[in-house]
Amino acid sequence: MTAVLEVSGLKTHFFTHAGxxxxxxxxxxxxxxxxxxxxxxxxGSGKSITGFxxxxxxxxxxxxxxxxxxxxxxxxxxxxxxxLKAIRGNKISMIFQDPxxxxxxxxxIDTQMMEAILAHEAVPxxxxxxxxxxxxxxxxxxxxxxxxxAYPHQLSGGMRQRVSIAIAFLNKPDLIIAxxxxxxxxxxIQAQIIYEAQKLTRQTGTAMIWITHDLAxxxxxxxRISVMYAGRIVEQGxxxxxxxxxxxxxxxxxxxxxxxxxxxxxxxxxxxxMTPNMxxxxxxxxxxxxxxxxxxxxxxxxxxxxxxxxxxxxxHPQAQVAAQ
Amino acid sequence: xxxxxxxxxxPATAKVETPFQRFRTEFFxxxxxxxAFVVLVIIILLAILAPWITPQNPYDLAQVDVLDxxxxxxxxxxxxxxxxxxxxxxxxxxxxxxxxxxRISISVGLASGVIALLIGMAVGLIAAYVGGRTEAVIMRVxxxxxxxxxxxxxxxxxxxxxxGVDKIILALVVAQWAYYARTVxxxxxxxxxxxxxxxxxxxxxxxxxxxxxxxxxxxxxxxIVVGTVQTASAVSLEATLSFLGxxxxxxxxxxxxxxxxxxxxxxxxxxxxxxFPGIALLLTVASINLVGDHLRDVLNPRLKK
Numbered sequence: 001m002t003a004v005l006e007v008s009g010l011k012t013h014f015f016t017h018a019g020x021x022x023x024x025x026x027x028x029x030x031x032x033x034x035x036x037x038x039x040x041x042x043x044g045s046g047k048s049i050t051g052f053x054x055x056x057x058x059x060x061x062x063x064x065x066x067x068x069x070x071x072x073x074x075x076x077x078x079x080x081x082x083x084l085k086a087i088r089g090n091k092i093s094m095i096f097q098d099p100x101x102x103x104x105x106x107x108x109i110d111t112q113m114m115e116a117i118l119a120h121e122a123v124p125x126x127x128x129x130x131x132x133x134x135x136x137x138x139x140x141x142x143x144x145x146x147x148x149x150a151y152p153h154q155l156s157g158g159m160r161q162r163v164s165i166a167i168a169f170l171n172k173p174d175l176i177i178a179x180x181x182x183x184x185x186x187x188x189i190q191a192q193i194i195y196e197a198q199k200l201t202r203q204t205g206t207a208m209i210w211i212t213h214d215l216a217x218x219x220x221x222x223x224r225i226s227v228m229y230a231g232r233i234v235e236q237g238x239x240x241x242x243x244x245x246x247x248x249x250x251x252x253x254x255x256x257x258x259x260x261x262x263x264x265x266x267x268x269x270x271x272x273x274m275t276p277n278m279x280x281x282x283x284x285x286x287x288x289x290x291x292x293x294x295x296x297x298x299x300x301x302x303x304x305x306x307x308x309x310x311x312x313x314x315x316h317p318q319a320q321v322a323a324q
Numbered sequence: 325x326x327x328x329x330x331x332x333x334x335p336a337t338a339k340v341e342t343p344f345q346r347f348r349t350e351f352f353x354x355x356x357x358x359x360a361f362v363v364l365v366i367i368i369l370l371a372i373l374a375p376w377i378t379p380q381n382p383y384d385l386a387q388v389d390v391l392d393x394x395x396x397x398x399x400x401x402x403x404x405x406x407x408x409x410x411x412x413x414x415x416x417x418x419x420x421x422x423x424x425x426x427r428i429s430i431s432v433g434l435a436s437g438v439i440a441l442l443i444g445m446a447v448g449l450i451a452a453y454v455g456g457r458t459e460a461v462i463m464r465v466x467x468x469x470x471x472x473x474x475x476x477x478x479x480x481x482x483x484x485x486x487x488g489v490d491k492i493i494l495a496l497v498v499a500q501w502a503y504y505a506r507t508v509x510x511x512x513x514x515x516x517x518x519x520x521x522x523x524x525x526x527x528x529x530x531x532x533x534x535x536x537x538x539x540x541x542x543x544x545x546x547x548i549v550v551g552t553v554q555t556a557s558a559v560s561l562e563a564t565l566s567f568l569g570x571x572x573x574x575x576x577x578x579x580x581x582x583x584x585x586x587x588x589x590x591x592x593x594x595x596x597x598x599x600f601p602g603i604a605l606l607l608t609v610a611s612i613n614l615v616g617d618h619l620r621d622v623l624n625p626r627l628k629k
Contacts, residue, residue: 057525060456089527101519106541115537116527167527 003070004174004207005031005054010067010077012046012053021278023049023062025231028304028311031175034205036198038218038239040254041228042275047211050228051177053077054209055092056084072174090120093168095197097180099160103152109136109163110148116170135166139196158189162196169200176201179211194221215258219243227251230276230286237310247307247317249291285314293318350622357618364611367604371426378420379405383576390415394589397596410596412585418596421582422604428578429608432489433559436496440558441551443497444504445540451505452512453535463509469502478561482570492571496558507550511543545623552616556609563605579605 012024024046031037041047053064054071056079069077076087096102104112113132117123123131129148136144139162152160161181168176178197182190198221201208212218218225218239225242227235227250235248246252256269273290276282282289288298293316302313352358370377380387380403389402392415401407401417409418447466451459469477481495515521516539524538565571566580567587574581579601586597 055526057522085528085530087528088525089529094523094526096519096523098519102523104520104524104538104542106544107538115529115533119527119529119533164523 002033003030004033004035004072005209006068006070007050007054008068008070010050010053010069011065012049012058012062013065014062016061016279019279021062022231022281023278024053026067027228027231027233029226029233029236031207031209033174033207034201035224036201036208036210036222038222038225039209039211039228040213040215040218040225042213044275044278045228046231047228048179051094051179051209051211054175054177055088055094056081057088086120089116089173090171091173092175092177093171093173095161095164095168095176095178095181098184099157099164100184102164103160105152107151108148109150109152109155113148113163113167113170116167120171131170132166135170136163138169138200139163139166140192141166157185158192161185161189161193165193165196165200169204169206172204173206176206176208177211178208180213181210182217183212183214190217197221215243215254227254230278230281232286232313233311234287234313235311241308241310247310247312248287248314249293249316249318250287252318291316347622351618354618354621356614360611360614360618363607364615367426367608367611368430370423371430374420374423374427378417378423379403380417380420382416382421382424388415392417394594394597396594409600410594412582412597413589414585416577418582418600421577422579422601425577425579425582425601426604426608428489428572428576429559429562429580429605432493432496432562432572432578433555436493436500436558436562437551437555439493440497440500440554441504441547444501444506445508445543445547447501448505448508449512449535449540449543452509452516453531453539459509462505466502466505466509470506474499474557475561475564478565479568479570482565487571487573489572489576492562492565495565496561499561500554500558503550503554504547507546508543511546512539515539515542549616549620549623552612552619556612556616559612560605560609579608 007030008028010024010027011022014021014023027046027050029037039047039050049058049062052058054069056076058064064077067077068075071087071092076084103109110129110132113135114125114128117128117131118125133144133148136147141147141159141162147155147159147163155163164181181197182193185193194217197208200206210218210222222239225237225239226233227242227248229250235242235246235251242251243255246255250271253269253271257271259268271290276286276289284299284301285291285294288294291298295315297315302315305312305314307317375381379401382388387403392401392407392411393413395401395407395411397408397410399407399410401411405417407417407419409422411417412421447462451462478495478499481498482492485491485495521534521538524534529538562571562578563580563583566578567584569584572578572581577585582601583598583605586594586599586601589597
């Protein structure tokens with residue numbers, strides 16, 4: 001499989017008055033053609049910033065300080081704005097969390113879809129309109145001609161998210177970054193949206209980065225999972241491996257706190273403590289203060305370890321613990 | 325926000341209500357606003373049609389007869405027509421003079437309003453979108469401008485520039501652009517932070533397109549409200565300046581000039597020269613303000629029931 005996106009050593013820092021926030025601090029991952037990668041982590045772990053870094057949409061006072069983002073073999077980290085603009089919405093597109101907010105309330109759906117096409121291709125308006133209609137049909141929207149004439153407030157939340165997905169797929173991108181696209185939706189709609197996204201990636205061979213805090217969502221959707229904590233990827237591997245045999249204590253904790261039929265009525269597991277203050281990260285492993293297995297060794301940042309086809313940043317892999 | 329839920333594939337929803345249609349229905353729900361709107365339309369029509377519906381052109385000195393001066397309402401003019409509202413000191417038929425005065429007052433108010441709106445809008449959008457030092461400089465200039473009363477700024481400028489329609493428009497623009505700039509910037513800042521702007525950037529749209537096609541239409545509601553209220557205040561500001569004798573010249577009487585002309589006759593019982601133009605001014609400004617007020621109620625989502 002060819003790699004669509006290779007991120008290596010990416011560091012995106014924000015230089016605030018209070019100090020430097022290392023929102024993304026050395027992230028490596030690869031996404032192959034047609035692959036869905038789940039990027040999992042708590043709020044503030046840097047997963048969204050990773051997505052925006054890829055698109056070159058980091059606002060002041062933040063910037064990419066180090067690392068390479070190779071998209072189809074070409075480094076686009078800190079590429080000139082004109083080049084990024086040609087990529088955005090065309091080769092890499094994005095789906096956002098809240099479908100109520102991502103569509104412009106005063107423009108009709110057809111206007112918003114057609115301008116996404118016309119921004120990158122000089123095609124006749126009629127063709128842009130037809131492609132928009134077909135795209136709406138593709139994401140399971142009934143009578144797309146009518147919906148094209150509608151304003152966003154006339155559509156339900158699930159319908160709007162389908163429109164956003166249709167817009168993301170309009171220009172047949174190589175990569176889609178989906179930033180918690182199902183978080184604002186109720187569970188049944190969530191399942192439908194995941195189904196549509198999965199179907200479309202299979203049909204078109206588009207790679208996808210699915211950013212979420214919900215392990216249950218990526219378990220059924222992603223091929224690979226990367227778990228982020230405090231700006232670093234702490235564990236990475238095939239979905240089944242990570243879910244069935246988590247190695248990092250943080251992943252173990254996350255999985256333990258998912259309610260399932262097996263632990264009904266019991267007290268749910270909870271990771272002790274709070275997410276660290278990004279301005280004052282603990283020395284060494286950022287998770288150590290909340291970790292049950294932490295030792296003196298954790299004062300030194302753990303290097304990336306390769307175990308089979310998995311990557312791990314921990315001195316205390318939890319395989320034994322999980323096996324018990 | 326009304327949640328017009330969609331029954332999948334029901335052709336009945338084919339007729340889509342545009343935001344404008346919805347706005348129109350809501351606006352005319354209020355009787356006061358509808359009344360004010362009708363009055364405003366009548367005033368504007370009278371002003372536009374003035375040359376065809378008045379017996380005299382008050383600017384044409386050949387038609388003005390000093391012998392007709394200070395005639396009470398209902399008197400007959402030397403030329404044979406009835407002066408229903410009387411005449412002023414120079415022998416101008418007040419009915420004609422008021423309609424011509426409305427023409428000037430309204431066009432001065434509108435012209436200065438539109439120009440100030442365009443300037444303020446551009447400046448405010450730039451400030452909000454560019455941010456940083458540009459924004460700081462622009463907004464301090466706006467603050468400085470707003471720390472002077474508009475009438476004082478306009479008065480100083482007109483005193484320096486001299487009389488004339490173009491000069492008074494310039495003065496009004498200078499006095500008022502800052503209100504628009506501040507409103508647009510405040511709204512644009514809020515809109516800029518919304519996700520649809522980020523989404524538009526993610527689509528690779530150009531900056532100009534994001535600003536003018538996505539942010540600007542979302543700022544229009546408060547802009548329309550400020551626009552109407554500021555136009556009303558431009559009309560009354562122009563009247564103020566003309567009344568003080570620094571606005572429009574005697575030969576092109578606006579409502580303010582007419583009121584000022586009649587002022588000296590007030591105590592001698594010739595009330596009509598000042599009062600009738602005053603009523604016209606009052607009706608104009610009040611109707612614009614009422615319409616603007618109700619626009620704010622309709623366009624502000626926070627005041628929605």
